[in-house]
Amino acid sequence: MSRSSRRGSRKVAAVALAVSAGLFLASCADNGKDSGSGDNAESGSALAIGPVNEQSNEGNPVKGGTLTFSGYSAVTTLDPAKTQIAGSVAGSELGAIYDTLLRYDPTSQKFVPKLANSMSPSADFKTWTLQLRDGVTFSDGTPVDSAAVSGSLSRYVTNKGPQSSLYASKVASVATPDAKTVVFNLNDPWTGIESLLATGPGMIVAPTAQKGDQFTPIGAGAFTLEKFAPNEEMILDAREDYFGGAPNVDKLKLISIIGAQATTESLKSGGADAAYFRGLPNILDLIDSGYPGYVDIPSLSYLSLINSAPGRPGADVRVRQALALATDPVALDNRLNEGKGLPGQVIFQDGSRWHNDAAPIGVDTAKAKELLDQAKADGFDGKITYLTMQENSAQAMALALQSMANAVGFDFQIEYVNSVSDIVKRLYVDRDFDMSTGSANLPEADPFERLYSNLKTGGRNNATSFSDAQMDALLDELGVATSNDAKTAVLTKIQERATQVVPWQILGNSPWLGVWGKNVHGIQQSLDGIMFFDQAWKTN
Template sequence: MTRSSLRRPRRLTAATLAITASMLLASCANSESNRGAGESADSGSTLEIGMVNEQTEPGTPNKGGTLTFSGFSSVTTLDPAKSQVAGAVGGSELGAIYDSLMRYDPIEKTFVPQLAQSLDPSSDSKTWTLKLRDGVKFSDGTTLDSKAVVDSINRYVNNKGPQSSLWAAKVASMDAPDASTVIFNLIDPWTGIQSMLSTGPGMIVAPTAQQGDQFTPIGAGAFTLEKFTPNEELLLAARPDYHGGAPNIDKLKLISIVGAQPTAEALKTGGIDAAYMRTLTPILDLIESGYPGFIDIPSLGYIANVNMAEGRPGSDLRVRQAMALAIDPETLNTRVNNGKGLPGQEIFQDTSRWHNDVAPIGVDPAKAKELLDQAKADGYDGKVTFLSIQEPSSQATALAVQAMLNAVGFDVQIEYVTSASDVTKRVLVDHDYDMGTGALSLSEADPFERLYTNLKTGGRNNATGYSDPQMDVLLDELGVATTDEDKKTVLAEIQQRATDTVPWQIWGNVPTLDVWNKNVHGLQQSIDGIMFFDEAWKE
């Protein structure tokens, strides 16, 4: 039997907003287009969600060796309760140590058991029953049983892990009627528990991991810790007693190379074997060069946040509307990506399975000027500050936004800071900004969680201060929708409400790429760009 058949029978982090220099790409431009509502920018990109440069069946896996993976950002903690677990932020690294109860199959667009044997809902989706696989052990030799699952999730919630508030709002209680069964009793119908159990809450830490204030990364994944230097290197060793069989590779070396282009060059020269990328130009180059991988296109990948606090320009809906009508995503795409990017004002572009036909706000500088003049007549002076990282691509974005807004009557000043973490602190923690570029990166698997935490009145990650009772109702309706059809219906209403109330300035999407060398095989994808390495091997 193969391993595949065995497997299948308010803490704020920089990752929450995913503000990165690599996605702030634009050139200074004046927009002369005049597209009305419903006429969104056309993408010159041929990118689609799915595998690229698929490999032929490679034959019998080789054994041994070290696989080196470059993540998007350096790993700073090995505790799933202290990290936003996603492909861009330690998700693959932590998954190697802990595995996850469930996994999202992005090809089949469904959740499948990983450490679990099954996860089944009741007819009303208010009770979910998890069955664990037999014989799964933590790396310290203790058994992964139902009590360990319940205790680990409770620890995650008590430690206020990034997804803990939503979990607490949705899950009334957990029962462990026997050693292999966990029953989740929900407050309302909810399918998002599958997503949760594929990320941080589903990465189960061993009972022995926490001893007082001391935490040791002990999980049930395919690898164990050999060396960890925060922000530099994580070296893992294969577990011969992994429940799916010993991994093919002996060692897994996890690093983070600063900059997308150097990462791509390292892949080409063999300095690394695999990487997670989210910058368009090197992504397109690697695809055109024949490198195999998986393209994902999270929604709301390229947006601007506008502070709506009292006294800020964005507190006036007319100002936010004027900004959206003045800034042309197609101009940004043409100047930056030679027309090959993914511009648009929709929440869900046509690359997404959640796409709908509701018209976005459109681009109309004349109307923008009219709205801005109305706001000025009521006392607004037209001044707005744009927060930007002081590096070339971000500076170009800032200048382009400044030019298009000034063209309709705004007076935009650019304020530069030195790093993405500075932007994150100003936007998410201090709320000390007028306008700044960011991203929500909504997962195709389940967009509810990030929409809820970013749009809901008082939400944990609501960086703009947006508050709209009608949107709150729609978010609650999305949370209890249990079929894709029902979710799409509510998401269309959310798009319409977003068109009316402008919670963000939407400029397009940024693709991500899980990519590897042609001599690498067996990598598996999960939710949000997370990869698993237990079946990986090198020719």
């Protein structure tokens, strides 16, 4: 492998973790009290996946004005092949420039056409045919045809985009029999291609965008770039020739306000018209205040990662089991979130359509002590170090975990670092940690991709070096499941195996809120928190 290849792969890994680590740290930036253990049935939170404070009698769209959107993190690149695409990182912002071929409709729980006209599978789900719309152009006037789509996807793989390895492993070939048709020939049955085409790979970059090392953001979305100040703001202009009709607003102003409290205050004062953020107290505040929006609760969004690489304490499954059995997620939630969170030990809580009846590992301090004593008898000294941020909520979490682990006989130590980037480097580049904060953030639409990358032996986001032949086989089985019933059956077996081998310490879930002002209308939701503004409008 060349030096440039190593740098590229490390950069992608760092971006991916910046998403998950950042989301985790935001999710636990709440403080707080009740008791219990296991799944989420007794949770004090009334949050559920779906719309809140739905607007009615919205009237006719009003033309003009600027809509200001505060994203969770600042945009650092305009190239969808160079960043993880999610609601939390560049998804809504770059979606405004490029659109996506498909959009996930959370109401129908189906993928629907966006830039594309249709997408349909063969009977065996090994061939998918994408039909493009007539007359669609990129912002430079060149056509969005099958050659452009195929070329953009090839560019994404060549540039090692964050989802490129999965795409390359699943797609055997791409055919373009005519200007409006793209045919994906797969190695195996697979439904997840819809998910990919609703995120980064589905953001089609114009053939004219790349000139040598010079990249210009030329897409087919509803807006074009006027100004880009990295880590500060983006200003986008509406396209009069957008295939769906000229947007209602004249401009989009895209910013990132740091912190849930500051974001909430900006929404209430009118400084921001819409936002995407996490932070339980502020989410509840805005919902109680009548702000419309959409709540999503990605699964596995609240974890402790346990490094199971050889030489680490977590290499012994008994140590991982003891840590899980010693930790009561509900007690943690009572202590940190006043009992308002979503604690639990299962991958899919009962608000998820993938919820199943597989039992969690439970809380059993006597069993935890027994397993730990067995590991100590075989030479383990009981010491384990937890890596976290030098920040109040992160410290509170670390101290709570320390108290529970030490109560069964661990020597649980805490190491603090100053920034998320420090954690990123330690987890995903150096792999130098025993335990740390983490999340997988499995989307409801299709949990396979992130389960695969986080659990599979050698997976792109498998920071813990977890490796289990049975789990690998189950992940492969999930990858070729084509019905929801078949997927749920495999996910049940994955939960059962995870309870046995404890790839991570599951603590619960963390909600996010896509929210907008009461005078804002027409924002569309998609996969993973991505929001579209081509139909958005606002009143004075």
